[in-house]
Amino acid sequence: MHNEPLAFRMRPKTIDEIAGQQHIIGKDTALYRMISKGHVPSMLLYGEPGIGKTSLAFAIAGTTQLPFISLNATVSGKKEVEDVVAEARITGKVILFLDEIHRFNKLQQDTLLPHVEKGSIVLIGATTENPFHSVNPAIRSRCGEILQLKRLDSKDVIKLIERALHDKERGLGKTPIEMTDDQIEKISEGVNGDARKALTLLESIVSASDEEDGKILIEDWLIDNLIGRIGLVGDKKGSHHYNLLSALQKSVRGSDVDAAIFYLANLLETGDLIAVSRRLLVMAYEDVGLAAPQVGPHVLAATEAAVRLGMPEARIPLANAVIEMCLASKSNSAYKAVDAAIRAINDGKTGDIPLHLRDTHYAGAAELGHEGYQYPHDSPIGSFGGWVDQQYLPDKIKDTEFYTPVIAGEERKLAGIYQRLKEFRKKK
Known part of the structure; x- marks a missing residue:
């Protein structure tokens, strides 16, 4: 009887047993060749939970047969690091696998880094x-490889499940299990590329199934029930959360309703309603903007309603907001204009405010030359309202244009007005 979980027992022993990640450790990669020849560079493994970071580290150690020590940066202190250093002095070289490395503190780094630099660790x-956001530059500079792992695809997960079902030493192979190809595929699709969840789910299904005539019979309803309890990968503080926010915004920007709704649902399942609402409100003004100016207030109302309602009802106004933004005309001209002005200021392209625009609400303003301002409302121009031709920008940048209209939706009308006013100035 095994005491360890199936996911732990089925951890690959060599790099040839790695499921997926062929872009990193496939037989035609430089890393595979290096490790096969016994050379292991220091590296950072980056990716979502359950996609094989720990497994890859253990497989590398198993392939090279180098001494291997595993630590977690959230609980390890200086003593544990010093023990690793002492082991390296004895054996000549040791592989240190450090999980949650972004929690590595300065004291641990100072103890460890010289030994990493000279290659004993x-x-x-x-x-x-x-x-690039969370790991100290001192660590990054000593890691020759920064590798981003990917979620496993369904075929890789199927291979992993089948291996576990047939492996008599580490897996479930000693017990006859009747599981159809369709059931295996259902599990593979239900874990969203998470190898650990696939094996944990498989173990739970087998444990909960009935035995008949010496065989374990797997029933569809049990798979469906357990898959429904898995939940989504990601949390509201991790990189995956920000990747989901980015995917949501880019899907809305690209007018893909189905993708945007999918990412919205994914984000809401992680539970950070405030962050989602904030991003949607930014998108209304950044990506839709002047082309559909009514969208901003609509999204504001939807996000306020969502926060007041809370989940699960919050999903309804937010879905309305996302679909409206997807299908609205879009313009980024306003935020590009203000960014251009900010760049100009930071580049020193400024100047004195024209005298006629300065404050005159005090005695003595005229003596300082703060006069000559013409009140536009006193000069009606068609149905536009009032307009006079006078200089507003400082002399040094008086001909600078920051705003470039996008000819889309309601901004088409604004662009026409902007162009006419430019023409009036040229005539003057």
Whole structure:
């Protein structure tokens, strides 16, 4: 009887047993060749939970037969790091697998880094956070490889499940299990590329199934029931959360309703309603903008309603907002205009405010030359309202244009007005 979970027992012993990740460790990659020849570079493994970071580290150690030590940065202190250093002095070289490496503190780094630099300790760090954001540059600079792992595809998960079903030493092969190809495929599709969840789910299904005539019979309803309890990968503080927010915004920007709704649903399942609402409100003004100015207030109302309602009802106004933004005309001209002005200011392209625009609400303003301002409302121009030709920008940048209209939706009308006013100035 095994005490360890199936996912732990089925962890690959060599790099040839790795499921998926062929872009990193396939037989035609440089990393595979290096490890096969016994050379292991220090590296960072980046990816979502359950996609094989720990398994890859163990497989590398098993292939090379180098001494292997596994630590977790959230609970390890200076003493544990010093033990690794002592082991390296004895054996000459040791592989240190450091999970949650973004939690590595400075004291641990100071103890470990010199030994990583000279090669007596090979560091394999794993993180669910973007290493360029979360891992100290001192660590990154000593890792020759920064590898982003991918979710397994369905075929890779199927191979993993079949291996576990037939493996008599580490898997479930000693017990006859009747499971159809369709059932295996259903499990593979239900775990969203997470190898650990696939094996954990398989073990739960087998444990909960009835035995008949010496065989374990797997029933469809049991698979459906357990898959429904798995939940989604990701959390509201991890990189995956920000990738989902990015995917949502880019799908809305690309007017793909189905993709946008999918990413919205995924985000809502992770539970961060405030972050989702905030991003949707930004999108209304950044991506839809002046082309459909009514969308901004609509999205504001939807997000306020969502926060007031809470989940699960919050999904309804937010879905309305997402679909409206997807199908609305789009313009980024407003935010591009203000960004262009900010760049100009930071580049030193400024100047003195024209005298006639300065404050005159005090005695003595005229003596300082703060006069000459013409009140536009006193000069009606057609149905537009009031307009006079006077300079508003500082002299040094008086001819600079920051705003470039997008000819879309309601902004088409605004663009026409903008162009006419430019023409009036040229005539003057």
